[in-house]
Structures are given as structure tokens and as C-alpha cells.
Amino acid sequence: MKKYDLAIIGAGPSGYAAAMRAVDFRKKTLLVEKQTLGGAGITNGALSSKTWWELSRDMLAFRRNLSRYGMQSPATIWKEIQQEVNLAVKERIHLLQHHLDCLRDSPTYSQYLDYQTGTAEIVDENTIKITNDEETDVVHAEYIVIASGSRPRTLPHLPIDEEHILSSDTIEHMTDFPKSLVIVGAGVVGCEYATIFSGFGQTKVFLIDKGDSILPFEDADVVAVIEKNLEEQGVHIHRNSTLTKMEIVNGKVMYELALSDGRTETFEVEKALVSVGRVPNYEKIWSDAVPIKMNLRGIEDHDTNTSIKNIFAIGDITADINLVNVGELEGRYAVEKIFSHPTKKLVYENISTIMFLNPEVAGVGLNEKMAKEKGYNYKAVTVDYTTIPRAIAKRNTQGFIKLLVTNDDEMKVLGMRVVGEQASSAIQAVALLISMNKGIEELAECVHPHPSITEGIQESVRALLGKSILKSGLLNNKVNCYCYDCERGEIESF
Numbered sequence: 001m002k003k004y005d006l007a008i009i010g011a012g013p014s015g016y017a018a019a020m021r022a023v024d025f026r027k028k029t030l031l032v033e034k035q036t037l038g039g040a041g042i043t044n045g046a047l048s049s050k051t052w053w054e055l056s057r058d059m060l061a062f063r064r065n066l067s068r069y070g071m072q073s074p075a076t077i078w079k080e081i082q083q084e085v086n087l088a089v090k091e092r093i094h095l096l097q098h099h100l101d102c103l104r105d106s107p108t109y110s111q112y113l114d115y116q117t118g119t120a121e122i123v124d125e126n127t128i129k130i131t132n133d134e135e136t137d138v139v140h141a142e143y144i145v146i147a148s149g150s151r152p153r154t155l156p157h158l159p160i161d162e163e164h165i166l167s168s169d170t171i172e173h174m175t176d177f178p179k180s181l182v183i184v185g186a187g188v189v190g191c192e193y194a195t196i197f198s199g200f201g202q203t204k205v206f207l208i209d210k211g212d213s214i215l216p217f218e219d220a221d222v223v224a225v226i227e228k229n230l231e232e233q234g235v236h237i238h239r240n241s242t243l244t245k246m247e248i249v250n251g252k253v254m255y256e257l258a259l260s261d262g263r264t265e266t267f268e269v270e271k272a273l274v275s276v277g278r279v280p281n282y283e284k285i286w287s288d289a290v291p292i293k294m295n296l297r298g299i300e301d302h303d304t305n306t307s308i309k310n311i312f313a314i315g316d317i318t319a320d321i322n323l324v325n326v327g328e329l330e331g332r333y334a335v336e337k338i339f340s341h342p343t344k345k346l347v348y349e350n351i352s353t354i355m356f357l358n359p360e361v362a363g364v365g366l367n368e369k370m371a372k373e374k375g376y377n378y379k380a381v382t383v384d385y386t387t388i389p390r391a392i393a394k395r396n397t398q399g400f401i402k403l404l405v406t407n408d409d410e411m412k413v414l415g416m417r418v419v420g421e422q423a424s425s426a427i428q429a430v431a432l433l434i435s436m437n438k439g440i441e442e443l444a445e446c447v448h449p450h451p452s453i454t455e456g457i458q459e460s461v462r463a464l465l466g467k468s469i470l471k472s473g474l475l476n477n478k479v480n481c482y483c484y485d486c487e488r489g490e491i492e493s494f
Ligand SMILES: Cc1cc2nc3c(=O)[nH]c(=O)nc-3n(C[C@H](O)[C@H](O)[C@H](O)COP(=O)(O)OP(=O)(O)OC[C@H]3O[C@@H](n4cnc5c(N)ncnc54)[C@H](O)[C@@H]3O)c2cc1C
Pocket: 009, 010, 011, 012, 013, 014, 015, 032, 033, 034, 035, 036, 037, 038, 039, 040, 041, 042, 044, 045, 046, 047, 049, 050, 118, 119, 120, 121, 147, 148, 149, 150, 168, 189, 281, 284, 285, 314, 315, 316, 317, 322, 323, 324, 325, 327
């Protein structure tokens, strides 16, 4: 039986990152993947959907520019767009595969990493069975990392046939733009695909929202911008609507909604996308001999440790945040914990996220909803994009920056949201401040290039310190500072 220091189940972003960190420690490592290298980080997930989003955004901008010069838009051809996405996916998988091949052939690394395709199952604490079409292999591992990821959640009354009623695993494999598409679930996946399909301008999109606003975890001012743009692109948002029935009738999707006023309404569309969250891939990963504790959301890990001493869990299989950067962070951390002593704790406070919407929404740390739930007294500033020269030059001033800090002398950064052009690049400096547990003074004096969106971040910081160029509370609240008192539940401008 082959012996390994570490065996990793799943080669998505979490497992791949863990394997590469183990190689740094020169430990004999096995990485097992049953399907596609890169997991949902590449295929039917992060990279593929972001390629669709980029192409859709380009097409929307192209159509707008053509109409500015009084020109007709050409037709958008599904096959061409899909081919480009497939190229992006192949390019990334090829790079990761080629990297594995190079490691295998490298005199420095070849003895440390084995990559095997097959389905892995933990038989006991140190034994893994790997099955593929041809054979079954059994290996010994001192430590095991589970990185088996997640898949789309299904609902009992929604007959997903992956042809008419689809999940995020198959929506990108359709053969043409549907004339109409209903999306069940207005979370990140649902809103990103609503943005993608409405951006191409070939599909009438309906979005079913259980509550009164999409993206229920986000602040109302952020959501308002996104909803406005979706609706301007022709998306119909069914608010406060419960899906009571969905069926395939004569090749079309019929769905029935119960509205909050007691009425029911029926609609017919060509396709449906169900995006109501994800569930962990835990089935048949471990046998009864290894009782790993989990709940409905995933493995209950403590800093990547599971309830079994030598078995760790990372990425989407765990019951916390499902993101590529979080999976990679956990993967690297788990391996450092196994083979050394990590110098830093595993912290989630400075995790940056981007939601690929119209416009993009970048975030780090807390938003106001979360800060209120956690009982913080905080100071906040909002700076409108209309005050930022770069946004004016771009001829797109829609959006704003919102920065939250503690309401004390230190003014530690709690979190930030940026909605608008280049939002993602604007948040990095603040993410760094949070990770360094620093106050905002540092950012106030740094000289930013001009014109740049990050000047808006600097103006936010200066406004909180009472030394901004544009003063708070004037100019129709385009620069606005306020504090929130959690005991009184009140907001006061300053
Ligand atoms: C549509 C969509 C868009 C997304 N967009 C973003 C984004 O923009 N940014 C972002 O940060 N995140 C995004 N995500 C989330 C991100 O894709 C996941 O958080 C990430 O892929 C999780 O990585 P993972 O390695 O934990 O799991 P996965 O990527 O799910 O990989 C797990 C791997 O394990 C393999 N596996 C499972 N069981 C076994 C077994 N028994 N034996 C061997 N192998 C096994 C699977 O085949 C798979 O390849 C998106 C997700 C979706 C669905």
C-alpha cells in the first residue's frame, strides 16, 4: 500500500491550494479528483460565469456606444459567446494540469506530489479507497484534508431536468439564448445570471424574490442601485412572491406564484434557473468508521479541524463562506497547521468579495446590516461617484462608496462597500487596513494618482476625520457622514 504524509480529496481551488502548500513543506502528498481539475472555481462556477459576465458587459457597452452614434447593433450569437467561455475554461484547466505535469517532471518536486483521478472515500482514519473506471486503489495517509466542495441545492417541488429547468451546473450549456428565463432565488448566483442574460439583450428575465428586495444580506442603498439597473434592462422582479408550482408543459416552463396579497399568478417561460444556494458534497466521502460531525450546511470545523484529529476540512464542504479566496485561504492554513505552526490566525474579517452585477459591487468586512446585528456603534461615510473625477470622465457616475469605522478615537475600519465602476480595485487598500487592524489615518495622507476611483476612498476617510475637500451634508448629501447608536437604534448626521 502506498504511504502519504497527506491525502487531499478534491482538486477544486481549496484542494489545489492545499496540495501546493504541502509541496512547499516537501511532504509526500496525494491529490485526488473525481471530475474536473479546478472544480467550481473554473467550470460551471466562478471563472466560467465571470467570463459570461465580462462578455455580457462588453456587449451592453457596445450596444450603448452604437446607439450613441446612431448605429444598429449586430446580432449576438450564442455559439460564439459560449465558445469564448469554453476557451477561458480550457485555458485555466490546461494551466493547472500543465503545472501538475511540470511538478511531476521536476527533480525538485517529483517525489512529493501524486495526482490521481478517481473517487476517494475515507475508509478509516488513515486509509483512503480510490475508485475509477479501471481499478480500485487503497492508500495510507497520516493526514487527510477533505475539499470535496458543494453543488446546487434542489427543492423537492422543482423538477430540475437540466433541459428546461436548469441549475448553475447546466445553464451555461444551453444551445441558444432563451427568449425568456425565470430565475428562482435572488441571491448572488441568481442576480449575476440575471445581469448576464439581461445584458446580452436577447432574453426577457424574471427574477423570483421571496422577500421585498433582492440580495437579502446586502444594505438597502446597495440593492437599490442594482434593482434599478436590472429593471431598466427589462428584468421583471417578482417581489414578495412564493413559488408554489413549477412544471414543464409542452416543452415550456409554467410557474405559479403566491403573492403577498393572497392572489396567485401563473407565467410561462422558455427556461428556468434554480439558484437557491448550495449544499455540501459529503455523501460517500467517509465511512461510518470515521464519524465526522456535520450539519446541513457542511462539516462543522474549528479552524479547519474536524471532529477527527488527523482529518481537516476546507472550502465549500465546511459550514461557512463559499468563495474561491476563502477555500484557498483555508487550504493553505490547514496544511500550515498540519506541518508547522501558522504565524497568523485564520481570520475572515478582511475577506474581499465582488458581486458581478451592474455595476459591480465590491465589499470587505461588515456592511451596515451586519454591523447593526453585531451591536456596533459605528461612524459611516458615503461618497457619491458624482464627486469622483474619474467616474465623471468615464461618463458613468452611478454608484457610491460607503465606509464604516468604529465610533471611537481609533476609528478602526469595520467594513466597506463600493458600488460602481472599478469597485473591485478600489477596496484593496481598505482590506489591508482591516487585516493590519489599523485606523484610517494612514489612508488620509497617501497621495493617490489622479484621476482615480481610489481618490473617492481617500475623500471618504478625510470626511470621517473632518478634513475632506467636499464637506459632509452639503451638495445634496453627496458626501454624508453619520453615526449609528445601537442602543437607541438611531442615526445622526455629523
Ligand atoms: C455560478 C457560480 C459562480 C461563482 N462565482 C464566484 C466568484 O465570482 N468568486 C468566488 O470567490 N467564488 C465564486 N463561486 C464560489 C466558488 O466557485 C466556490 O466557493 C469554490 O469553487 C469552492 O472551492 P472548493 O475547492 O471548496 O470546492 P469545489 O470547487 O466544488 O471543488 C471540489 C472538487 O472536489 C471534487 N470531489 C468531490 N467529491 C470527491 C471525491 N469523493 N473524490 C474526489 N474528488 C471529489 C469535485 O469533483 C470538485 O472538483 C461561484 C460559484 C458558482 C456556482
